Every structure is written in C-alpha cells, then in structure tokens.
Amino acid sequence: MNDIVEYSFDGTNIYHQDCVDPIESVGWESKGCFYFEHIWDFIDVPDDGGIVQVGCTFGCSLQILYNKFGDRVWGIDPFNPLKHPRIIEQKIQNVDDYPLAFVHCDAGDFRDTPALRRDALEWSVSNLVPGGVCLTAGHNKRVDDLLGFEMADYAKDYYCSCEPIPDALKALTPKKFTESDCIITKW
Numbered sequence: 001m002n003d004i005v006e007y008s009f010d011g012t013n014i015y016h017q018d019c020v021d022p023i024e025s026v027g028w029e030s031k032g033c034f035y036f037e038h039i040w041d042f043i044d045v046p047d048d049g050g051i052v053q054v055g056c057t058f059g060c061s062l063q064i065l066y067n068k069f070g071d072r073v074w075g076i077d078p079f080n081p082l083k084h085p086r087i088i089e090q091k092i093q094n095v096d097d098y099p100l101a102f103v104h105c106d107a108g109d110f111r112d113t114p115a116l117r118r119d120a121l122e123w124s125v126s127n128l129v130p131g132g133v134c135l136t137a138g139h140n141k142r143v144d145d146l147l148g149f150e151m152a153d154y155a156k157d158y159y160c161s162c163e164p165i166p167d168a169l170k171a172l173t174p175k176k177f178t179e180s181d182c183i184i185t186k187w
C-alpha cells in the first residue's frame with residue numbers, strides 16, 4: 001500500500017498534514033545526523049534485528065545509518081520526496097511487526113502530533129529484541145506531559161529501561177535537543 005501524504009515547502013519549513021518541520025531540523029545538521037554519527041560509542045546494538053528509523057523526511061540521517069549498517073537499515077515514512085531507496089512509503093500504523101535491534105522513533109512531533117508519536121512508540125518499543133535500543137523523545141517532564149505518560153513507566157511496561165542521553169554524548173553538541181531525548185533499552 002502506498003500512503004503518500006500531502007506536503008508543501010516554503011523555503012523555511014516543510015508542512016506535512018498536521019506537523020511542521022523547520023528545514024534545519026531535517027537536513028545534514030539535524031539531530032538525527034548528530035546521533036547517527038556519535039551514538040555508537042555510547043550504546044551496544046544487537047547483531048540481529050533491523051536498524052530502523054520511523055519518520056525520515058529527506059533521508060539524510062537515514063543515509064548515515066545506512067552507511068554504517070548497510071542492508072539492515074530501512075525507514076518508514078509516508079513522505080519520501082527524494083525517493084530514498086531505503087524508505088518504505090507507509091504510515092507506521094500500517095506497518096507489520098518486525099524485530100528491531102535499533103530504532104529511532106521520530107514520526108511526527110510530540111508537540112503537534114502526540115497521537116502519531118504514541119503509535120510510532122508502540123510499534124518501536126514493542127518490536128525491540130532483547131538488548132535492542134530505541135532512541136526517542138521523552139523521560140523529560142515537558143515531553144512526557146504532552147505524550148500523556150511517564151516514559152520510564154511506559155518503558156517498564158515493555159520490559160525496558162529508560163535513560164537520559166549520556167552527558168558525554170550531550171557534550172558533543174551545543175544544541176539543546178538532547179535534553180528532550182532518551183534511550184530505551186529492552187532487558
């Protein structure tokens with residue numbers, strides 16, 4: 001099934017249905033690119049299972065994942081304007097379960113589309129293999145209030161732990177997005 005959504009770009013922002021992404025948050029200086037260049041010194045990823053990004057926009061950060069993990073990598077997004085070959089053009093709500101070693105859960109936005117983010121989280125966290133890791137927003141009062149639950153409790157329900165981004169990883173960027181994010185690991 002092909003789930004293409006309507007979008008437009010005004011030179012500064014990309015508008016996809018209910019959410020707005022500033023262009024700098026989805027290009028080569030995005031947080032996804034930062035994490036996929038640096039996070040591997042701070043987490044272990046199991047040898048078996050997919051390496052997946054839910055919410056990929058142009059596929060810039062997905063390409064960094066692909067450069068490291070090759071054919072284990074794919075992305076899920078109904079929006080794929082540059083036709084990145086590893087992006088499956090579907091809404092996460094329509095994607096079958098798949099065992100995950102690593103997932104970046106970044107569909108929509110926890111502010112504008114919390115229900116979508118909850119759907120993406122459920123798919124991401126419930127599909128982790130033992131030792132698998134989910135990188136996402138949460139474990140932070142502002143994000144947890146918008147999502148409607150405490151991320152640490154949510155993680156526990158799926159037999160996972162939830163930790164903030166390590167200080168040594170935060171120290172590698174002056175940007176503040178690391179304060180909103182967390183690392184969920186399946187026991």
Ligand SMILES: C[S@@+](CC[C@H](N)C(=O)[O-])C[C@H]1O[C@@H](n2cnc3c(N)ncnc32)[C@H](O)[C@@H]1O
Binds near residue numbers: 025058093108
């Ligand atoms: C914050 S952006 C992702 C940025 C991306 N991770 C990066 O590093 O450039 C959110 C993305 O979620 C996507 N999205 C919207 N609805 C979705 C859905 N139902 N399933 C999966 N992705 C969706 C949007 O098309 C958009 O590309």
